[in-house]
Amino acid sequence: MSLKNMFSCPFLQRMNAYISKLTWADGSCSDMFCFLNAYKVYEEAHRTGRFKRSVNLGERNWANCFFIQLNTMKDLKSLVDELKTRLKNLGIEEILGHDRVHWAEEELPLVLKVVIAGAYYPNYFVRGASGGQIDEQEAVKQVMGRDPYSTVYLSNFPMNQPGELYAQSIKRVLNVCAPKMQVFFDGSR
Structure with missing residues (x-):
């Protein structure tokens, strides 16, 4: 929430941008959940290499299609990575496996x-x-x-x-x- 809004709202496509944002919110009526859901999809696409494999749905095309400001999304990913590193340095890590x-x-x-x-x-x-x-x-x-x-x-x-x-x-x-x-x-x- 410390970064600028990750969703764009082009003048001639305000309704489409609003509908896209509602879709990301997934019925929660919350900007935070909207941002979280969009980030999860973006991060998963990066982690799995989907942006690199797809000719038609590269990172920029994906962002434009869903009215997402790519630079803000990249800033968010960088911030999340930095926070994970800081937490790891403090001995706080995500629990993986059966536990x-x-x-x-x-x-x-x-x-x-x-x-x-x-x-x-x-x-x-x-x-x-x-x-x-x-x-x-x-x-x-x-x-x-x-x-x-x-x-x-x-x-x-x-x-x-x-x-x-x-x-x-x-x-x-x-x-x-x-x-x-x-x-x-x-x-x-």
């Missing part, structure tokens, strides 16, 4: 949303269009008196369904990465 955590297709979007929410905290509690000061009291109130630095707050669950089912499902999904995590449900949050 790797495998998320079910329906679980992964929830896990990613929770990770994104945690990554952007405390910016969710910034008030005002101009990005005013963080209201720490309001943040503590929102997370029901818990530590706002170690709490993820989810809301808008259906009121007519038992909340404990959601709490159990969230704990089961996230148990792999946070076995001591506590999940509380209060009304619709």
